[in-house]
Amino acid sequence: MVGIITYGAYIPRYRIKTEEIARVWGANGAEIAAGLGVKEKSVPDLDEDTITMSVEAARYALARRDIPRDAIGAIYVGSESHPYAVKPSSATVGEAIGATPVMTAADFEFACKAGTAGIQTCMGMVMSGMIEYGCAIGADTAQGAPGDALEYTASAGGAALFIGNEKPIAEINRTCSFTTDTPDFWRREGQTYPSHGGRFSGDPAYFKHVQGAAHLMLEQMGTVPSDYDYAIFHQPNAKFPRKVSKMLGFTAEQIGPGLAVPRLGNTYSGAVPVGISATLDVAKPGDRIFVTSYGSGAGSDAFDITVTDTIESDVFNRSAAPTVEELLANGKYLDYALYAKHKGKIVMQ
Amino acid sequence: MSVPRYWRKQQNRYNLKGNYCETCGRYFFPPRVLCPDCRRDGKIVDYEFSGNGTVRTFSIIRTASDDYDLQTPYAIAIIELEEGTCMTAQVICEPDEISIGMPVKRVFRKIFSEGDSGVIVYGTKFVPA
Numbered sequence: 001m002v003g004i005i006t007y008g009a010y011i012p013r014y015r016i017k018t019e020e021i022a023r024v025w026g027a028n029g030a031e032i033a034a035g036l037g038v039k040e041k042s043v044p045d046l047d048e049d050t051i052t053m054s055v056e057a058a059r060y061a062l063a064r065r066d067i068p069r070d071a072i073g074a075i076y077v078g079s080e081s082h083p084y085a086v087k088p089s090s091a092t093v094g095e096a097i098g099a100t101p102v103m104t105a106a107d108f109e110f111a112c113k114a115g116t117a118g119i120q121t122c123m124g125m126v127m128s129g130m131i132e133y134g135c136a137i138g139a140d141t142a143q144g145a146p147g148d149a150l151e152y153t154a155s156a157g158g159a160a161l162f163i164g165n166e167k168p169i170a171e172i173n174r175t176c177s178f179t180t181d182t183p184d185f186w187r188r189e190g191q192t193y194p195s196h197g198g199r200f201s202g203d204p205a206y207f208k209h210v211q212g213a214a215h216l217m218l219e220q221m222g223t224v225p226s227d228y229d230y231a232i233f234h235q236p237n238a239k240f241p242r243k244v245s246k247m248l249g250f251t252a253e254q255i256g257p258g259l260a261v262p263r264l265g266n267t268y269s270g271a272v273p274v275g276i277s278a279t280l281d282v283a284k285p286g287d288r289i290f291v292t293s294y295g296s297g298a299g300s301d302a303f304d305i306t307v308t309d310t311i312e313s314d315v316f317n318r319s320a321a322p323t324v325e326e327l328l329a330n331g332k333y334l335d336y337a338l339y340a341k342h343k344g345k346i347v348m349q
Numbered sequence: 350m351s352v353p354r355y356w357r358k359q360q361n362r363y364n365l366k367g368n369y370c371e372t373c374g375r376y377f378f379p380p381r382v383l384c385p386d387c388r389r390d391g392k393i394v395d396y397e398f399s400g401n402g403t404v405r406t407f408s409i410i411r412t413a414s415d416d417y418d419l420q421t422p423y424a425i426a427i428i429e430l431e432e433g434t435c436m437t438a439q440v441i442c443e444p445d446e447i448s449i450g451m452p453v454k455r456v457f458r459k460i461f462s463e464g465d466s467g468v469i470v471y472g473t474k475f476v477p478a
Contacts, residue, residue, distance in 0.1 A: 045441065046420050047459040051471065055457040083469055092471060096363045096457055098397075341419070348419075 002126050003168025003308070005067065005133060006316065008060025009159040009277035009324050010053045011264060014043040015331035016339045018152050024336045025147050032152055037238025041155035041265025043334055043342050044141045048156065050079045051089045053270075054137045055096040057160040060321035061135075062097060065169075067162060072099040073131025076121055078114025078138045078269045079158075080187070080194075082107050093137065104131075111185060112234055113295025114138060114269045115158070120175050120301060122163035133164040140268035145193035146345055153237055155265025157327075159273035169311040170280065170289070173304040174221055178212035185296030196296075202240075205298050210234065210244050213300035214292045221304050225249040229287040232258035232275035234294035236266045250290070257282050263328050269295075276305075278324035285309045355470050362472030365398035365455065367434070376434040400455030401478065402430040409444045416461040428453060428475055439474045452478040 017040045019029030033039045044053070054077050077089040090105035108114040108121075115138015122134030139158020144150030163172075184205035187194035197205075210233060218224065225231070231254045233241035238261050245255045258275035267274055272293040279289055284307065291303040310316055340346050358379075360366040367378035371392040375384060378398060384391030407426035410417070417423070424440040424447045440447055441456065453475035460470045 045458075047441075047474070049459060049469075051469075052457050052459060055471075059457070095359065096471070098364060 001168065001171045002123050002163065002165055003171040004276075004280070004305070005162040005164040005166070005168055006061045006065035007159060007161045007169075007277050007280055008057045008062070008064065008321050009157070009274050009327060010057040010060065010139070011157040011274070011324070011327040012042050012044045012048050012053070013330075013332050014045060014334050014342060015040045016043050016334050016336070020336055020339075021152055035239065036152060037242070037262055038153050038265055039262055040331070040333075041153060042157055042267070042331070043339055044156040046342055049083045049141055050077070050081050050139045050158070051083055051092050053139045053141075053156065053158045054089060054093045054160065057137060057139065057158050058093055058097050058135060061160045061162055063320040064318060065162075065316050067133055067164075069098040070102060071132040072097070072135055072162075073103050074122055074125055074134040075099060075103060075105045076108050076118035076134070076136050078108040078110070078116075078118045078136070079140050080109060080111060080114070080268050081141045081143060082109075093135075099135070110299065111295035111297050112236065112266075112268045112271055113293040113299060113301055115273045116291075116293040116301040116303070117295075119161055119163060119172075119303070120177070123172060123175060126163055126165055132166070133162055136161050136163060136273075138269040138271070138273040140270050142266060142268040143187070143193050146340075148193070150194065150196065153261075153266040155267050157264060157267040157274055158270035159277045161273060161276065167310045167313075167315060168308060169316050170283070170305045170307045173306055174217065175301060175303045176213060176216045176220060177299060177301045178209050178216060179299035180209070182209070182296075182298035184298055201296065205296060206234070206236070206240055206294055207244055207247070209298050209300040210292050210294050211248065213302040214248050214290070217290070217292070217302035217304055223304070225254070225290070227288060228254060228290040230257060230279045230283065231255050231290040232272060232279055233292050234300075235259060235261035235271050235275065238262050260324055260328065274324060280307070280311070281318070281323040281325065283307045283311065285312060352468050355468065362460070362470075363457070365400055365473055367396055367398055368393050369396045369432070376430070376432040378430065378434050378436050396432075398430050398432055400430075400473065402428045402453055402475070404440065404447060404449055404451045404453060405429045405435060406449060407440065407447050426453075426475070441474055441476050446477065454478040
């Protein structure tokens with residue numbers, strides 16, 4: 001059955017605290033950190049971007065399970081921050097993991113859900129027999145304009161999930177999506193920073209679509225929230241996933257392991273793939289995982305996943321790559337000036 | 350660096366592809382077409398280095414060319430790969446973190462960009478292991 005063959009996450013080493021950003025803009029840092037539920041976020045190094053993080057995540061995944069590189073038939077990188085407007089990130093990833101040249105590749109963009117769109121595409125290709133393995137990556141060096149609400153959360157990181165049929169560590173029982181044209185967040189061609197509709201990004205956007213896809217999944221599977229051991233929801237901040245999980249009937253314990261946002265920030269396309277990775281870091285055979293992503297514009301992809309015995313078998317070495325918890329530990333803190341330098345916010349002559 | 354020149358070295362930069370001499374067991378990075386020890390008796394075969402090694406020596410760069418100026422101060426080191434050969438690369442750490450003999454492992458990073466509209470060159474750097 002189709003499922004996740006292996007996974008790997010990557011988070012840069014640098015961090016900035018919410019209170020440090022608030023200090024620069026004369027805002028109440030403690031209040032903002034408590035309101036968003038985000039106390040710090042990751043910051044990319046000067047030489048890191050979506051391509052480098054995608055390669056590191058994919059290499060970590062392959063360290064856990066050695067897949068024949070020529071059997072990787074597709075690579076999709078979902079991101080809002082592809083380093084090139086025209087030239088695929090996915091081809092560089094393919095070259096750097098030795099999967100080229102007999103493979104297809106493309107870069108995806110659907111705000112924060114491009115990574116899960118890649119999982120669905122790989123599932124379709126694996127299930128149709130077009131490819132043996134596909135690699136779906138969600139990664140971002142997320143943008144937020146200086147002084148904008150997004151700046152408190154827009155962070156950097158990502159994860160790679162390899163999809164296949166042969167002894168998956170977690171079977172994907174079903175996927176479904178819920179999509180409408182909802183302009184809650186966008187970035188026009190050539191613009192450096194995204195724009196958003198403020199409070200409009202809540203009820204008619206995030207909550208409507210996450211609940212739409214989640215209800216659809218529960219209905220199609222004939223399940224209730226208590227049937228699942230873990231749940232992962234898109235996490236632009238900690239407030240939204242906590243609220244939507246409660247509205248749907250999931251508990252704080254179920255979303256706990258997959259909620260990386262309080263110490264990581266919003267990795268946009270990387271958010272749900274990192275959440276899945278953090279959950280697989282602790283999952284046991286038989287555990288059932290409920291996943292719903294969200295991408296502005298707007299849509300949600302839901303997944304029903306069951307962890308298999310393979311996760312503890314000889315073919316899979318979970319400890320061969322760092323866990324999300326290990327990647328989050330020992331961050332190196334920057335002040336706002338160094339953060340601005342790292343993010344290219346200082347105009348150089 | 351011209352685009353074709355960067356592209357030709359891509360596999361060496363991305364995946365540390367070098368080679369070794371099957372006759373004497375000596376490893377080469379960058380790859381060589383002929384073993385300098387075995388000459389015509391040597392048999393050169395492709396090899397992908399593991400990317401694990403140690404710092405043999407290093408220098409802290411404080412004044413760099415324009416492409417690297419933003420990153421100063423940074424460490425450039427001669428890395429002794431575990432297979433025995435050496436290569437020069439940047440080690441990503443604070444200047445006071447690096448020391449001779451320090452174990453390092455490879456990472457995939459941006460080497461430099463040709464301005465805002467040119468090609469972005471990626472390759473291998475090292476971090477403390």
